[in-house]
Amino acid sequence: MKFLFIISLIFYALGAFFSLKPKVSYFLGFGGSVSAFITGCLALGHGTVFWKFSLLNHIMLSLAIDHLSAVFLIIASISWLALALYSVDYSKLYPQRRISLGFNLSLIGMLLVLTAQDAITMLIGWEIMTIFVFLMMQNPGKHFERSFRFLAFGELSTVCLLIGFAALFALTGSFSFDALKHGSPFILIMISLGFIIKMDIVPFHGWMRGIYGEIPDNTAALLSAPVTLMGVYGLERIIPLVPQNQAWDIIIILLGAFSAFWGGMQAAAADKIKLLPAYSTVENNGMILTTIGFYSLAQGFNTPILHYLSLFALATSIIIAISHTLAKTLLFMSVGHAKEAYDVHTIDEARGIWSGVGRIPAIGIVISALSFSAFPPLIGYAGEWMILETLFQSYRFPSTALAFFTALAGILIALAIGTISFAMIKIIGYNALGYDHGRKSRYIPHQLMHISEIGLEFLLLLGGIGLPLIIIITGFSKLLIGLLGVPAPLVLASGNPVFGVISPTFIGIIMLVLMIIPSFIFIKGKKKVRKVDSWNGGIRIAEGEFFSAPAYSQILEHILRKFYRTCEKRAKTHASIVIEDVLIEPSETVARVIRKLGEKVASVLMNGKISAYITYILILFITVFIIGMLVF
Amino acid sequence: MKILIGIVESGSEEYLFVLENGKPVLIKADDKLIGKFANYEILRQKPLKINDKPIKGPGVFKFRYGPVTSGILEAGCYHLYTYGEKILNATINISWKKRDLEQAMQQKSPEESLFMAERICSNFAMSHSLAFSRAVEMALDIRPSLLTHNWRTLFIESERIYNHLHVIQKLASSAAQKVLAAHLSALFEDALRLSEALTGSRYLMGVNHIGKLSPTPEVSIIQKIIDGYQELKERFTKLYKKSLSDNNYLDRLHSSGTLTQEQAQTFGLTGPSLRACGVKGELYDDSRHLIDLPVITKKEGDALARMEVRAEEIVNSCQYLIDHLRVSDSWPEEGDEKVQTENTGGTGYALVNSPSGALGYYVEIVNRKMKQVNIFTPSYPGMHAISQVLEGHIFTDFPFVVDSFGVHFADAAC
């Protein structure tokens, strides 16, 4: 296992080394990811310590893999290998060295995060990941400032983690995760905040609005799926260890639920083809955060019912994480494929992927979007059913306040699921299955793209049907029962005593039977089909007469105008609807203040006078010196 | 009060065809006079694409309704610029039904032209026929008998009844008032049958001639017709009263397509659409020896007000028909009429209160052939008004705005 882990690292390092040859580099990345995947699979049974190292006398650094790491490593590595394979073809379009270099090195960072057993290793991995993802998206000259915003949020996350772990060290004298059980609420808040920021939870999503449309799609997929997964992993790793704090749990639950609602709402109004999946990430991670909070809250009570519920909530968070990572990777890959083939940016311009670009990316969008809209028997359906079931059982809390807040979260989550379906129908209806209206796409190499897309499509489908298997692998076999003639491990029960049950396997079988027979009858009795133009009042429909994607969302933007700050701009021959994401305002304000401040400082210090610059250096040196003295 | 109905170009001169205090007049155009009429430019240019101002913007698209739709049925096209629900601008293309009948009438005899006039917009057949024949009678100096005159007045009211019923039935149907719409539809069919009993044609075609009428109904039938109108009136009144207490219905019409008095006058509107804005006194008085019809006005100017004006006019017109049909046998057949004329040419013009507003004809005759015919229909300014008031409404209001004006593509694009 250790050998495989080292092989992965070597592959990634070689990938980074050969970054001038992007194809080779991505192939090496693929090899590393396969190796990482196998490592994860092997580690499911029993964990292993890879490496222990003593930094100073009492500071131990260690890399090890246990069951939780293994589960997350498997999820992440599937996304990595799909992305690596996809990028081999994609690199024809974006052959820049920084992307392939950043890709491989950020995977090393993530691998370190997933296997770190102490704060320092994790921070190293965390920083490597952040810096190299930043490198991938950074395109000098173009959206320079926007990518810096990502870096700012990434560093904010690191700073939070740094403060949290420093406080841990101050309190316990150790950086090891084991020391967290002696942690304080402050430590809990700081560390979990660090991870929450990485998960793009509202209001820490301010950077994405500007940047997502501009960066290459493999970068976007990496950012949206595996990188945010690291935040989830961090939370799941830390929260069970630190002493529970009920108020913080409630805050997490509500923050997650609100984030889900907000993300869903903004996704429904998104008009850029990549902004929609990006906001869907905010929504999904919000749901994951809520379930993690719920897990922590329920675990604080020692009754068997709530114990079962907490276990169920934890399973929910992992199932949603799996569904999100796989479906989001697939969605970004398919959307990116189509977007590049059409060379466009908006949902309106990228219509008719089925006929205009290809069946496989179109199916990719359909399957991933259906998974996000909880369509049975896909895995997203299981995830969203589970979160609703979890929150429905909020009445089981002994305190009314807890029941109230969790029920409130349930309402927000339900709204989020509704709005995200609205958004996903938009991307399915316009982009995947819509009319192409004679648009021509350009040729891009796509064999490997297709392979990775098909792979993920099957995984999403099988993930739902094979849900019991996933539940068993992730270690929640307790939640599986048999009921009403459906045999034992196929039914997932949300409560004990039974509250609600679901069996995607059974649904899958029924759907197959119900679909196969009708399709057979349909194909048998197929009549002659005559194709005609769309009927539109006796004249051929012209460009500019199609029902536009913003028009689809307009009714929602009008009903929820208080949230969207919907504003109509009308000139004599021009009209538009402007909506805002008001929650990026705080970060925008900070950015403005910093920019102003920077300009001021620059004009005072870097005014060309060497004396001013020397004074600045001196002051900086003295400050650092004093801080160093104080610490040691 | 002066309303510009149309512009007539005769030779090198330009004349304004104006409705002044209920009478049509032809005034030579000068800059001062032109400045008084806001609708001068519209009538001067007479665009076939009304209010053609495309809107652009992110998400804005053109929703084309027509030229083949089951909702409007007529060959015409609405271009609605929108970003989903709200209508940003409405362009109406009437060219799909342009039949150039004004040109087609040239060099035809007055009788042939009358035949065509009836077929411009057959639901206004009597209005067209009457306006044309009156213009020709003026040009050729023909004076029809009092009997002819009175019967013509009754025919116009008969036409008004079925047209108004049709409009209200469409409004009720659009508002999903199915029972009301079905009953109104039945009344509409009854009104058509009464018109048939009155003239032999469901659309009052082929009855009116220049200076005379086809034989009017027998006395024995008249009583049946009177009873028919009496029943129609009673049934309609009952339905109308009942519908006025139904908020579901009224809410759909209320404040849809609201026009102010100034706007209405800007477009040169006449008829129920103008009366629904509170303007009185535009009604052209041609009932010389008959009892005057009361003028119905409403203040609100919305679709509801236009519906109310029409509904009350139906009741009044029924009563008017009942009262006059009873005494129709006492009308003298002979009088100071002059049916034959030596004149072979001349110029004439006339206005008729069609169900949707003032309908005017200007004719020039040389050697008993039409040299020039100008037709001024109420639907044309009506279309302009619709295209303006649709702005800002949402799609669900579309039928209420459009139907409440009672305009027709056939009438607008003659």
Next chain:
Amino acid sequence: MIRWWPLYGLKRKLTEGKEYESRIRLRFTPEKIFNRSLFVYAIDVGSSNALNFEISALKSPQYNIHRFGIYFTDSPRHADVLLVLGQPVPLMIDPLMETINQLPKPFSIITIRDFPDRPGSVDFPELPNHIADLKGVPSPSEIIGLLLDVAKTKRKQS
């Protein structure tokens, strides 16, 4: 306030038990499958509006055409019969042909020319399955009679 319209509607029976005979001879025998189910789409290609009003009148309770299985559709894609109203304006020929193109097979076309020799009008191009061509403005009962012929349905229904 919500009115009790259905009760009001039930109070009075408006449907007439008339027999609808058709005087128009069909050019060929129509398909049998339309029996008791005929979906009609009407298109105006330049009529004088009298025909449009007759179509409106056809929908009135007196005729109650639904009892014969005759329905007016909102799309030519659902239609069995295309009812072409009016003598065509040149501009409307293309939309007419496109409408015919949208009809599912089998279908029949009935044309009604209210003003056959209108100056400036054009004649119909060759129309497929042109089952009847009427001149003038037929009454609703004549139109029903014709449609019943096409549908091969019993003439009188209570």
